[in-house]
Amino acid sequence: MGYFEGSESMNWMDMTMREYQAALASSSPTPGGGTAAAVALGQAAALSCMVADLTLNHKKWEDGWGVAEDIQNIAIPLMTKSGDLAKEDSDAFDQVMDSFAMVKETEEEKSRRRKAIRSATLQAAKVPHETTMFAIQLLKLLPDLAKLGNANAVTDVGVAGLLASAAAKGAMFNVEINLQSLPDDMGIALRDSMPDMKEDMKSLSREVMFAVRERMND
Numbered sequence: 697m698g699y700f701e702g703s704e705s706m707n708w709m710d711m712t713m714r715e716y717q718a719a720l721a722s723s724s725p726t727p728g729g730g731t732a733a734a735v736a737l738g739q740a741a742a743l744s745c746m747v748a749d750l751t752l753n754h755k756k757w758e759d760g761w762g763v764a765e766d767i768q769n770i771a772i773p774l775m776t777k778s779g780d781l782a783k784e785d786s787d788a789f790d791q792v793m794d795s796f797a798m799v800k801e802t803e804e805e806k807s808r809r810r811k812a813i814r815s816a817t818l819q820a821a822k823v824p825h826e827t828t829m830f831a832i833q834l835l836k837l838l839p840d841l842a843k844l845g846n847a848n849a850v851t852d853v854g855v856a857g858l859l860a861s862a863a864a865k866g867a868m869f870n871v872e873i874n875l876q877s878l879p880d881d882m883g884i885a886l887r888d889s890m891p892d893m894k895e896d897m898k899s900l901s902r903e904v905m906f907a908v909r910e911r912m913n914d
Contacts, residue, residue: 707779707783708727708731708735708779708782708783708786709738709779709782709783716735720732725789725793726786726789726790727782727785727786728785728786728789729866729869729870730785730786730788730789730820730823730824730827730866730867730870731782731783731785731786732866733785733824733827733862733863733864733866733867733870734778734779734781734782734785734824734827734863734867735778735779735782736859736860736862736863736866737774737778737781737827737830737831737834737859737860737863737864737867738774738775738778738779738782739856739859740831740834740856740857740859740860740863741770741771741772741774741775741778741834741856742771742775743852743853743855743856743859744767744770744771744834744837744838744841744853744856744860745767745768745771745772745775746849746852747764747767747841747845747846747849747852747853747856748763748764748765748767748768748771748841748845749764749768750845750846750848750849751764751841751844751845751846751849752764752765752768754846757844757845757846757847759844760840760841760843760844760845760846763837763840763841763844763845764841764845766837767834767837767841770833770834770837771834774830774834777830778827778830781823781826781827781830784823785820785823785824785827785870788816788819788820788822788823789820791816791819791820792813792816792817792820794816795809795812795813795815795816796809796813798812814878814879814882817874817877817878818874818878818882818883820870820874821870821871821874821875821878821883821886822883822886824867824868824869824870824871824874825867825868825871825886825889827863827864827867828863828864828867828868828871828893828897829893831860831861831863831864831867831897832864832893832896832897832900834856834860835857835860835861835864835896835897835900835901835904836896836900838853838856838857838860838900838904838907839900839903839904839906839907840907841853842854842857842904842907842908842910842911843907843910843911847911847914850908850911850912851908851912853904853907853908854904854905854908857901857904857905857908858905860904861897861900861901861904864893864897864901865897865901868890868893868894868897871886871890872890875887
């Protein structure tokens, strides 16, 4: 049994970085990729907020004040929300594992177990879907921050973009793998949203990197 098992009681944001890395490296199934994606989203939000702070109230970067304020409106609450998503993701997976461990001797017990597994698995898809959604919201603003924000911090926008992209794409892996194990009539709204979200992830990630490179070469 690993030291970090029983992660449903853990709040990853209350750990030191070393403790969190040890938990992630342990043989315990949680925290896993979904939690790591949510943590990456929080780091992307924090870096974006830093660049916004370095842009606002500096006359030289006045053209970027608008997008910097928009970034702050998303990034500041997202630094907390990402921590909630990180915990919710690991809690959801723990619930899936608990459901699989339910007694299945009678037909009634088998039916109850099957329903519990499906319900928990759907929740395990909903949480990373939310992580992806927030990451895309942040990615939409980063190209303009790269173009108009404090030029001295443009590479920080690039790193924020990479982290947000990793968060979005990594979380989407978990959405897909969980939906694949459910009947087609479950999670319909999630399934329908996935094609557009995947396209947004790809195009916005490229757009951020292009804007950063262009600004670096000005």
